[in-house]
Amino acid sequence: MNQTANNRLYFLDWIRIFAFCVLIFYHTGMYYVTWGWHVKSPYASDAIEPLMLLSSPWRLGLLFMISGVATAFMLQKVRVGALLRQRSWRLLVPLVFGMLAIVPPQSYFEVVEKLNYTGGYGEFMRLYVSGYHGFCKQGSCLDLPTWNHLWFVAYLWAYTMVIGGVAALAGAARLRSWSDALGRQLAGWKIIVLPVLALFVARYALAEAFPETHALVNDWYNHAHYFFLFVMGVMLALQNGFWARVDGLRWTSLGLWLFSWAVVVCLHSMPESVGDLPIIAQMKPLLRMIFCLGQWAPILAICGFGHRHLAFDSAKRRYLTEAVFPVYILHQTLIVSMAHWLKPVKLAPGTEGAVLVVLTFAISFGLFEVVRRVPVLRPLFGLGRATSQTSAYAPQAPAAAAYPVR
Numbered sequence: 001m002n003q004t005a006n007n008r009l010y011f012l013d014w015i016r017i018f019a020f021c022v023l024i025f026y027h028t029g030m031y032y033v034t035w036g037w038h039v040k041s042p043y044a045s046d047a048i049e050p051l052m053l054l055s056s057p058w059r060l061g062l063l064f065m066i067s068g069v070a071t072a073f074m075l076q077k078v079r080v081g082a083l084l085r086q087r088s089w090r091l092l093v094p095l096v097f098g099m100l101a102i103v104p105p106q107s108y109f110e111v112v113e114k115l116n117y118t119g120g121y122g123e124f125m126r127l128y129v130s131g132y133h134g135f136c137k138q139g140s141c142l143d144l145p146t147w148n149h150l151w152f153v154a155y156l157w158a159y160t161m162v163i164g165g166v167a168a169l170a171g172a173a174r175l176r177s178w179s180d181a182l183g184r185q186l187a188g189w190k191i192i193v194l195p196v197l198a199l200f201v202a203r204y205a206l207a208e209a210f211p212e213t214h215a216l217v218n219d220w221y222n223h224a225h226y227f228f229l230f231v232m233g234v235m236l237a238l239q240n241g242f243w244a245r246v247d248g249l250r251w252t253s254l255g256l257w258l259f260s261w262a263v264v265v266c267l268h269s270m271p272e273s274v275g276d277l278p279i280i281a282q283m284k285p286l287l288r289m290i291f292c293l294g295q296w297a298p299i300l301a302i303c304g305f306g307h308r309h310l311a312f313d314s315a316k317r318r319y320l321t322e323a324v325f326p327v328y329i330l331h332q333t334l335i336v337s338m339a340h341w342l343k344p345v346k347l348a349p350g351t352e353g354a355v356l357v358v359l360t361f362a363i364s365f366g367l368f369e370v371v372r373r374v375p376v377l378r379p380l381f382g383l384g385r386a387t388s389q390t391s392a393y394a395p396q397a398p399a400a401a402a403y404p405v406r
Contacts, residue, residue: 009069009243010313011306013321016066018302020324022055024331024364027149028356031339032349038110038148038336043349050265057264057291058298060152064226065299067156068233071163075175076238080168084161091157094382098150098329104128105333106148109340111135143215149332151214155223158216159230176238183239191245192256192293192300198228199292204285225295243307250304253297260294263287326371326381327364334360 030037033049074083108124111117115135117124127134128144135142147154167175186194202224210220236242246253267287274280280287338356347355371377375386 008313009237010317011303011310012066012069013317014310015302015306016063017317017320017324019059019063019066020328022059023149023328024335024357024360026052026055026059027332027335028353028360031335031356032353038106039113039339041339041349041352042343046269049268053264053268054261055298057260057294058296061226061229061295062299062302063152064156064159065229065233067159068163068230068235069237070233071160071230072179072234072237075164075167075172080164084164087157087160087164089379090382090384091153091160093379094325094329095147095150095153095157097380098153099145099147100129102329102333103146103148103150106336107142107144107146109336111142113340147214150329151216152328154216155214155226156230159227162227163231163234179235179238182235183242186236186242187245191242191249192253192297195228195232195296196289196292199225199295200289202228203288203292207288229299243303246300246304247307248304250301250308253301253304256293256297257301260290260297263290264294322372322383323365323368326368326383327361329381330364330367331360334363 029048029052031039032041032044032047033052034044034046035049071083071087074086078086104125105121107128108117108121111124114137117135132144133141135144170178202221206221206224210218210222212222213219214222270280335356338359339352342352342355345352368381371381372383372386378384378386
């Protein structure tokens with residue numbers, strides 16, 4: 001089915017599915033790299049860090065942009081108040097449930113491994129829900145309770161509330177005029193350059209003063225980055241010409257993505273003594289610009305190739321669109337728990353990593369099959385009311401359903 005004929009951007013659903021699946025590979029990789037994480041492999045090294053850097057600058061920005069597109073289509077379908085109520089129900093309920101039932105094992109295994117905690121899980125949960133802040137190491141204390149990987153849900157809810165407020169104050173006509181003006185501006189080289197400049201200004205002004213915390217409060221650089229991309233999605237959702245122009249730039253964007261990745265990998269691999277050289281300090285603005293290119297060019301490349309090759313609907317798309325949010329909620333806890341339990345088995349790291357990925361996909365989708373069939377569980381994982389197989393996956397569903405943000 002051609003997406004242009006009915007104004008439904010199916011390719012964004014496929015990209016959203018792809019991006020959430022990449023999270024499973026990425027968070028499995030976090031177990032094996034030198035960067036800080038909840039649990040760490042005894043084989044942790046910098047060997048796969050270049051691969052991790054291939055997706056880390058843009059992956060979540062892409063998801064926020066697609067979420068903005070979905071929000072714009074929902075605003076076309078329902079009143080602002082109804083949208084805000086629906087999004088609050090579909091995002092806050094899973095967030096609270098996740099913080100109380102899904103996320104705690106991550107923190108439990110973290111204190112077991114890093115602080116040699118010997119208490120049972122029940123005792124830990126009593127401390128967790130009471131807001132205990134005594135799990136400390138080298139001056140840094142674990143915040144409890146926490147949302148860990150579910151920070152994305154909290155930020156998405158906050159951004160939706162802000163856009164809903166703007167939409168209520170500005171009105172549909174003014175929003176459309178802003179969207180049209182942006183669509184006219186982003187043509188030719190401006191599609192690449194203008195967003196990169198905006199990302200560069202945010203990084204230059206805020207990144208050092210406000211390192212990322214994912215705590216919502218005082219996380220100003222992340223907000224400048226992710227909210228900007230979310231707004232871009234809202235403003236460009238209805239600009240069909242924009243997506244066609246991105247399609248035309250897909251190979252150029254891919255080349256710029258790979259160039260920026262190569263530069264970032266070189267910088268990441270430099271000895272600290274080289275990084276302190278005056279010439280590197282003088283090049284810092286240029287290097288930041290290249291990093292920001294690596295935040296935007298991949299989004300353009302993926303959207304361009306998706307627009308060209310994924311402009312179709314199918315039963316698989318409809319199934320996976322519903323599945324990805326419950327899988328996202330579950331996946332990191334499964335990875336952390338299984339990584340901890342598998343340590344005594346002493347598998348080779350390559351084999352162990354493959355086992356973690358396969359089991360995470362299998363168990364996540366298995367649990368989704370249970371959740372989707374039990375009405376009381378559906379809202380806890382961000383799913384709407386169950387309908388019949390035909391109506392739930394009907395091709396005639398409204399445009400907003402083409403890539404819902406659960």
